[in-house]
Each structure stands twice: as structure tokens, then as C-alpha cells.
Amino acid sequence: QDSTDQDVNAGRSLQGPHRGTGFVKRALSGKRAMSPSSSARMVLDGMGIVLLTFDIVLTPVLLAWNVPLEGPLLSLCVAMACFWTLEVISNTFTGYYTATGELEQRIHLTSFHYLRRWFLIDACVVGVDWFALATASHGSGADAEGLSFLRFSKLTRLLRLFNVLRCVRFTRVVAQVADRNLPSFARVLMQVGQLMLVILYWNHLMACMWYxxxxxxxxxxxxxxxxxxxxxxxxxxxxxxxxxxxxxxxxxxxxxxxxxxxxxxxxxxxxxxxxxxxxxxxxxxxxxxxxxxxxxxxxxxxxxxxTTLSKRAKVDVMRSYLSDKGISSELTHRVMQRVRQQLDEDLAGNGSAKFDGPHLGRFSAKLRHDVLCEICASRLQSCFILRTLTSLLSDHSKRTVWRKVISQTVIEAGSALFDADTVADNIYVLLSGAMKYTQDPSTSDVQDVVETRIEADTWISELALCLQWTHTGFAEGNSACELLAVDVKAFSISLRHQSPSAFRFLRGYARSLSHLLRKLDETQKREMSDIEMPIHPTEVIGGMHVEGAMLLGQECLRALAESWAWSFSKKRKIEELVKETEDRMHVLCFNENQEVVRYIRVVSIRLRHNAEVSRFLVNIGKWKAGRIEPVCKLPSARPKDAEDADMTLRRIRKGKMWPIADFVELTGEWQHSQSSTMCSKLGLFTTCSRALQVARFVPPPFRLARRGLCRAACRSGQEQHVAVVVVARPPRAPPLRVERLGAHADGIQVAGQAVRLDDGGGVRGVE
Incomplete structure (x- = not known):
């Protein structure tokens, strides 16, 4: 209850001020004044500006040339007086902005606010208008009293020039409308126009005074x-x-x-x-x-x-920044529109452009993440698993995932990015600067302190994307560094929500990676760190089950089929790729440029003699279509579905090397190499990853010829080598002859050698 109700309950007589205040509050409670920026208020202000301009221009002319107020002119002046009277009433019910920037629309407060400010001036000017109109109707007569009244009426008409005071309030209204709706160039032109109007109106007054x-x-x-x-x-x-x-x-x-x-x-x-x-x-x-x-x-x-030069310079800086980062033209247009809008807002609010350089903090969250995604697109594509997973997503899903998981991190020189023995929640890629990664014996499984310099474009803690990874060292900045961080947990949740198939691929990849990591020896496990991937990703995909690997292969084949060149000229090659993909002969994936590439894994055996290193085992012939074709390569095979290198090695010994499998002793010494060439047969860029196992040959005490083996001499330059040749032929095959051999076997030229087999499978002789 208000104070008035309390006075009634107490039985006391009501005082004037209390009763008036309470009455106003009760009468106006629940009613709201119109907003100063509403359409109705804008229409009233516009009409007021037009009538005010007409009045202050017409009044000096009427006084100087003594034009009588009668007929249509008198009606017009009465209409203007009525409008100004209604305008005073409407100002009572118009809201205002407080010092804190809030809109006040409570009528009892807006009324008091108007009474304290403009009401007295408006009331005096309106009173003068009505008084001048009242005296104008009695401005005729021939007697002295009529003459004196005529002079008084002219004086009251002269007082109408006080309408100029209304210009102060309407000038503020025009300025507020211009600040909200006009660009900086239009506002400057409006200010220049206001000065010209002031000059013109002053000359108008002086002209009327001169006459x-x-x-x-x-x-x-x-x-x-x-x-x-x-x-x-x-x-x-x-x-x-x-x-x-x-x-x-x-x-x-x-x-x-x-x-x-x-x-x-x-x-x-x-x-x-x-x-x-x-x-x-x-x-x-x-x-x-x-x-x-x-x-x-x-x-x-x-x-x-x-201001224009400053705005243009800032716009050029932003455009140059976007161009250097490789931002697309569509996103560049969106960013530049936002930059110009911010500059105009700064100019409207403070008269100066505060936009300083290519900073994205004042952009919307969506636009900021879109720019960040395109800036870091090439860096994200450099990570194999991220590149592979995003190739399985649509463009919309890809933008949604990146918007939720990526962020930028800046560290100063000497500041730590993470410490050892802490769980990795993010994976990082260094965008700029240099960092130092240190492994200490107290926190890592190393014998001495190991320091590694991290350069730009290096991925850090990449294993955390698939496994629960604990940092094996700590990383700190050598200088001010800018990094891109990918939230591992948010990535997994978002990927599962956007694409269940891509999430299943990630789980299969993680299982295959975990299986391969468990098979590493102790030395390899000790060498694991946050900045090195111990296993090549293609080996991980090769160890996945058919469903996961085929999902990626099908996406690559679909991309090839949709391309113009492959859909017309290489349709037969796509069929061959489909067959090889189904047979798990290779792995298809995307490179950093979103181009389909082909990965092949090969496991080979280099069989050496105990005494002479120059002796090795090579397969110089291959049975095909009733004849032996020269191949001249080490015993090798491609891993099959979910098969690792050891399993492939055992398959080679039991298959291609079955005649001497009992006399081969594996040393466990692996040699890894990788080469990339353009496959002329399929027209794809092919990367071959070779895993070579070194083995020793223990000669048997009986003749090898009975088991389908022979020895052939090979000459390479001035050095003569001896190779044990295994020729595979089906039973009851006719005598065969190798017509010509000309190929390379690990740098050794084999030429001019021919091998003949007898009916029993033995060697008849070497020519």
C-alpha cells in the first residue's frame, strides 16, 4: 500500500501534496508513454520540423511587408497553433532515456521530466502564438485606439520569432535520427548543410530587416x-x-x-x-x-x-590479412561488411574509428569461428586422422563440429603449454612461433634429459584424439606462440552427434592403433612422445576391420566418380580401384589438398647368408599364362584385412618361401622406407610404405635343386653376386624357359640369365 492508503487506514486527514502524488500514480499506473524512437513520435517530429520551418521563414516576411493575417493565411496560422498545442500535450506522454541509457516510459516520470525541462519554453511560445492570432482579428480601425492596438499586434507578431527556440530541441531530434540511420559521410554532409541553412536564414532575417x-x-x-x-x-x-x-x-x-x-x-x-x-x-x-x-x-x-583515410587504411589492413590467410571470397565479403559496419558504429558513437587491425574479438561468434576455421583449414588438413574424419562429414556438419571444438591459444615466451604426467584434454598445432618440448627422467621413461624444438605446423599430443593420452613431457614457448587447440572430448561428442558412421570409424581407428601400440617393443615405447606418431596412419587403417576401412574407401571412390575427368576418361580404372579396395590391396584416403591418394603397404624379407653378406634371396620369375615372367624382387606380400607386419611375414614364409621355410632364421631387425610415385596404371599418386625384415639363411645338408631351387650368377658392374632363385610352377607343367630377364632387384642388374626346369620340377641347368 502507498502512503495515501496508509493515511486513510489511520484515520488521518489527507494532505494536498500526498493526495496529489498518490492520485497521479494511481491514475497513470499501468500506462506507458510512447517511445521517442517510435513511428508515431517520428511522424509528429517530422510534421513539427516542416511547420517550424514554414513559421520561422514566414513570420519575418509578414512583419516586414505588413501582410495581414486573414483568409487562408489566418486559417493556416490557427492550424499551426493547434498543432503546437497538441505537440505540448504529446511531449508529456513521450518517454526519455536516462543517464544510464535506459528507456523510461512511466507516464508520471515522463510528465515531471518534461515539466522541468521544455514545458515552460513551449508554453510561452504557444501562448504567444494564440495571443498574436487573437490580436490579429482586431488589427483594423481608424481611431487612435485602433492604431495603438495595431502597433501592439505587430509587437506580438514579432514575438512569434521566439519559435526559433524550438529549433534547439528539433536539432537534437534530427541529430539522434541521423546517428541511428545515416552513415558517417551523410552525417558530415548534414552538418555542412546545417551550417549553410544557418547562413541562409541569417541572410533571410537581414533581408527582411533591411526592407x-x-x-x-x-x-x-x-x-x-x-x-x-x-x-x-x-x-x-x-x-x-x-x-x-x-x-x-x-x-x-x-x-x-x-x-x-x-x-x-x-x-x-x-x-x-x-x-x-x-x-x-x-x-x-x-x-x-x-x-x-x-x-x-x-x-x-x-x-x-x-576519417575516410583512417577507415580505408583499416579496411585495407583487414583485407590484406584475409588475403594472406587464404580466406574465401564469400567469407571475405561477409567479414568486410562487418568491419565497415563496426567502423561506422564507432564513427557514429565517438567520431573515431576504433577498429584496430585484424582482430576478430568484436565479431559474432559464428563469423569468428568461420574465419578461424578457414584460417586453420590447411593446418587441420595436415593431421591425417582429422582430415580423414572430416572427409566423411558434410559441409554443414564440418562447420558445426569445428565451431564447437577449435579455439586459439596464445602463450608468451617461457610460459608452459602443459606439464608432464597430466592428461591431455586438447591436441595442438603450432601456428606461429617456436616451442621447446622437454622429457625429463623424473617424469618420463628416458635415461637423459631430451629437448626437442617444435617448429610451426607441428602437431602436439595427436594420440590424445584416439586414446586417453598422458603427456610424457612438458612444452613451453621459446617466443610468443600462437596455437590452434582442438578439444578432444567436445570433438568426440560432436562427431558422434553429427555423423555416427564417422564416429564408428574413429573408434575402429582407435582400436587398431591401440593394438599396434601394444605390439611395440620396449625401446619403441620409451621413444614415444607428444610430438611424434610412432605408427604410420596407413598402417593403422590397414589394421582396421573391413567396415571401417571400406567406409573411407567408398568415400574416396565416390569423390573420384563425381569428378569430371574420372567419370569420362577413367571409368575402367575406377572399376579396378573398386576391386582392389574390396580385396584390401590398398588404402584410399585424402591428402591435404582433398585429393584422393593411394597407400600401399608391403612387407618384404631380405634373406642373407651367414658368411657372405652379398648373398641374398630374390624372386626373378613369376608364373603367368603358361610362362614365367621376370619380376626380380624380394619375397614380399601386401598385408590382408586386419593383418599386421608379423602376420604378413609368417604368411610369406609359409607361402612363397615354403621350400626353404625351415632354413630361414628371422633376426627381428626391421627397416622401414617410403616412396611416392604416380601410378601410370591407375593414374593416382601412390605412396608405398615398405617394412623390410632381415633374416639369415642356414644352408641345408641336402641338394636344394630337388626342392625347386637353383643358384644364378648376377653381375652388377665389376662385382659378382650370387642369388638363390625360387621358381614356382604348378605340377605336371611342361618344360619352361625364361626367355629374357631384365629388371632391378634392390639395385642389382639381372640380365642374360635363363632357367630351365625338367619334368620332375628339378633344375636342368643354368645358361
Whole structure:
């Protein structure tokens, strides 16, 4: 309950102030004043500006030329007076903005606010308008009392010039509307236009005053400028200004007024003392106006030019930054529109552009992440598993995932990115700067302190994307570094939500990677760190089950089939790729440029003799279509589905090397190599990853020829080598002859050798 209700309950008599305040609050409770930026308020302000302009321009003309207020002119003045009266009432119900920037629309507060500020001025001006209209209807009469009343009515009409005070309030309204809706260039032009209007209106007042002085003031010389001839030094019959039309008289007076502010001349000159006084006054004011107006115009134009240059420089900096980062034209257009909008907002609010350099903090979250994704797209594509997973997503899903999981991290020189023995929650790629990664014996399984320099474009803790990884060292910045971080947990959740198939591929990849890591020896496990991947990703994919590997292969084949070149000219090659993919002969995936590439894994055996290193086992022939074709390669095979290198090695011994499998002793020494070439058969860039196992050959005590073996001499330069040749042939095959051998076997040229087999499978001789 308010104070009024409490007074009633207490039985006390109500006091005037309390009763009035309570009455106003109760009467106006629940009602809201109109917003100062509403459409209705804008219409009222627009009508007010038009009527105010008409009134302040018409009033000096009516006073100077003594135009009677009657007929349509009187009706128009009554309508304007009614409008200003209604405008005073509407101002009572118009909200206002407080000092804190909040809109106040409670009517009792808006009424008090208007009463304390503009009500007295508006009420006086409206009262003068009505009083002038009341006296205008009694402004005729021939007696002395009528003459004196006529002079009084002219005085009241002169008071109507106080309407100029309304210009102050409407100028603020126009400025607020311009700040909300006009760009900086239009606002500068509007300010220049306001100065020109002030100059023009001052000349309008001086022109009316110049004519009024000539007509009404007493001349001490008997001459006035209105009585002087239009053409000076003409005949006595020339027409004077008094005999001309009112329009010509006004334009002549306006011309004279404008010559007093500028270094121009005119034939109209003062002819008596009052005119001379007015002329001196106008020259004095003209000097002040002319100098101030010129300086103001110069300052405004210089301000606009400096602002434009500053805005253009900042826009150029941002455009250069986006171009250097390789941002697409569509996103560049969106960013540049936002930059210009921010610059215009800064200019509107503070008159200066605060946008400083290519910083994205003031952008929306969506636009900021879109820019960040495109900036880091090439870096994200450099990570094999991220590149592979995103190739399984649509463009919309890809943007959604990146928007949720990536962020930028900046560390100073000497600051730590992470410590040892802590769980990795993010994987990182170094965008710029240099870092140092340190493994200490106290926190890592190393014997001595190991320091590694991390350069740009290096991925850190990549294993955390698939496994629960604990940092084996700590990383710190050698200089100020900028990194891109991928939240591992958020990535897994978002990937599962956007694409269940891609999430299943990630799980299969993680299982295969975990299986391969468990098979590493102790030395390899100790060498694991946050900045090195111990196993090649293609080996991990090769160890996956058919479903996961085929999912990636099908996506690559679909991309090839949709391309124009492959759909027309290489359709048969796609069929061969489909067959090889189904047979798990290779792994298809995307490279950093989103191009389909082919990965092949090969496991080979280099069989050496115990005594002579130069002796090795090589397969120089292959049975095909009833003849032996030269191949000249080490015993090797491609891993099959979910088969690792050891399993492939056992398959080679039991298959291709079955005649001497009992005499091969594996050393466990692996040699890894990788080569990339363009496959002429399939037209794809092919990377071959070779795993070579070194083995020792223990000669048997019996003849090898009975088991399908022979020895062939090979010559390479000046050095002669001896190779044990295994020739595979089906049973009951006719005698075969190798017509020609010309190939390379690990750098050794085999040529001019021929092998013949007898019917029993033995060697008849070597030519």
C-alpha cells in the first residue's frame, strides 16, 4: 500500500501534496508513454520540423511587408497553433532515456521530466502564438485606439520569432535520427548543410530587416533605398524598387544581405542613418560569420577526409590479412561488411574509428569461428586422422563440429603449454612461433634429459584424439606462440552427434592403433612422445576391420566418380580401384589438398647368408599364362584385412618361401622406407610404405635343386653376386624357359640369365 492508503487506514486527514502524488500514480499506473524512437513520435517530429520551418521563414516576411493575417493565411496560422498545442500535450506522454541509457516510459516520470525541462519554453511560445492570432482579428480601425492596438499586434507578431527556440530541441531530434540511420559521410554532409541553412536564414532575417527599416524608419536625408531607381544613373522616369513586385523587393534585399557576408558588391546602398547603422551591423556580423563558417566548413571537410583515410587504411589492413590467410571470397565479403559496419558504429558513437587491425574479438561468434576455421583449414588438413574424419562429414556438419571444438591459444615466451604426467584434454598445432618440448627422467621413461624444438605446423599430443593420452613431457614457448587447440572430448561428442558412421570409424581407428601400440617393443615405447606418431596412419587403417576401412574407401571412390575427368576418361580404372579396395590391396584416403591418394603397404624379407653378406634371396620369375615372367624382387606380400607386419611375414614364409621355410632364421631387425610415385596404371599418386625384415639363411645338408631351387650368377658392374632363385610352377607343367630377364632387384642388374626346369620340377641347368 502507498502512503495515501496508509493515511486513510489511520484515520488521518489527507494532505494536498500526498493526495496529489498518490492520485497521479494511481491514475497513470499501468500506462506507458510512447517511445521517442517510435513511428508515431517520428511522424509528429517530422510534421513539427516542416511547420517550424514554414513559421520561422514566414513570420519575418509578414512583419516586414505588413501582410495581414486573414483568409487562408489566418486559417493556416490557427492550424499551426493547434498543432503546437497538441505537440505540448504529446511531449508529456513521450518517454526519455536516462543517464544510464535506459528507456523510461512511466507516464508520471515522463510528465515531471518534461515539466522541468521544455514545458515552460513551449508554453510561452504557444501562448504567444494564440495571443498574436487573437490580436490579429482586431488589427483594423481608424481611431487612435485602433492604431495603438495595431502597433501592439505587430509587437506580438514579432514575438512569434521566439519559435526559433524550438529549433534547439528539433536539432537534437534530427541529430539522434541521423546517428541511428545515416552513415558517417551523410552525417558530415548534414552538418555542412546545417551550417549553410544557418547562413541562409541569417541572410533571410537581414533581408527582411533591411526592407522593414527602409519602409518604417524615419529618413533624415529624405531618401531610402526602396525609393532609389532599380537602374542607377538612369533617367528620371526609371522604375524604383518601391514600384516593383514584392518578390523582386525580397530578392533584392536578400542579394544585398548576402553581399555583406562575402566580398561581393551590389547597386543597393544605404541612403539614411538607420540604413547605414543596419549596414554596419550586417558587415560586422558578416565578418564574424564568414570567417567562422569558412573555418567550420574546412574543419568538417578535413575531419571527414581524415576519417575516410583512417577507415580505408583499416579496411585495407583487414583485407590484406584475409588475403594472406587464404580466406574465401564469400567469407571475405561477409567479414568486410562487418568491419565497415563496426567502423561506422564507432564513427557514429565517438567520431573515431576504433577498429584496430585484424582482430576478430568484436565479431559474432559464428563469423569468428568461420574465419578461424578457414584460417586453420590447411593446418587441420595436415593431421591425417582429422582430415580423414572430416572427409566423411558434410559441409554443414564440418562447420558445426569445428565451431564447437577449435579455439586459439596464445602463450608468451617461457610460459608452459602443459606439464608432464597430466592428461591431455586438447591436441595442438603450432601456428606461429617456436616451442621447446622437454622429457625429463623424473617424469618420463628416458635415461637423459631430451629437448626437442617444435617448429610451426607441428602437431602436439595427436594420440590424445584416439586414446586417453598422458603427456610424457612438458612444452613451453621459446617466443610468443600462437596455437590452434582442438578439444578432444567436445570433438568426440560432436562427431558422434553429427555423423555416427564417422564416429564408428574413429573408434575402429582407435582400436587398431591401440593394438599396434601394444605390439611395440620396449625401446619403441620409451621413444614415444607428444610430438611424434610412432605408427604410420596407413598402417593403422590397414589394421582396421573391413567396415571401417571400406567406409573411407567408398568415400574416396565416390569423390573420384563425381569428378569430371574420372567419370569420362577413367571409368575402367575406377572399376579396378573398386576391386582392389574390396580385396584390401590398398588404402584410399585424402591428402591435404582433398585429393584422393593411394597407400600401399608391403612387407618384404631380405634373406642373407651367414658368411657372405652379398648373398641374398630374390624372386626373378613369376608364373603367368603358361610362362614365367621376370619380376626380380624380394619375397614380399601386401598385408590382408586386419593383418599386421608379423602376420604378413609368417604368411610369406609359409607361402612363397615354403621350400626353404625351415632354413630361414628371422633376426627381428626391421627397416622401414617410403616412396611416392604416380601410378601410370591407375593414374593416382601412390605412396608405398615398405617394412623390410632381415633374416639369415642356414644352408641345408641336402641338394636344394630337388626342392625347386637353383643358384644364378648376377653381375652388377665389376662385382659378382650370387642369388638363390625360387621358381614356382604348378605340377605336371611342361618344360619352361625364361626367355629374357631384365629388371632391378634392390639395385642389382639381372640380365642374360635363363632357367630351365625338367619334368620332375628339378633344375636342368643354368645358361
Amino acid at each position: 522593414f527599416i527602409s519602409v518604417c524608419a524615419q529618413s533624415d536625408t529624405g531618401h531610402t533605398w526602396i525609393g532609389s531607381p532599380v537602374v542607377p544613373n538612369g533617367s528620371s522616369t526609371d522604375i524604383t524598387f518601391a514600384e516593383c513586385s514584392g518578390l523582386f523587393q525580397y530578392l533584392s534585399a536578400l542579394h544585398w544581405s548576402m553581399t555583406q557576408m562575402t566580398p561581393a558588391s551590389m547597386q543597393v546602398v544605404p541612403t539614411n542613418t538607420p540604413e547605414r547603422v543596419v549596414n554596419l551591423l550586417s558587415v560586422l556580423v558578416g565578418c564574424i560569420f564568414f570567417s567562422s563558417i569558412v573555418s567550420s566548413l574546412s574543419a568538417k571537410m578535413m575531419q571527414y577526409r581524415m
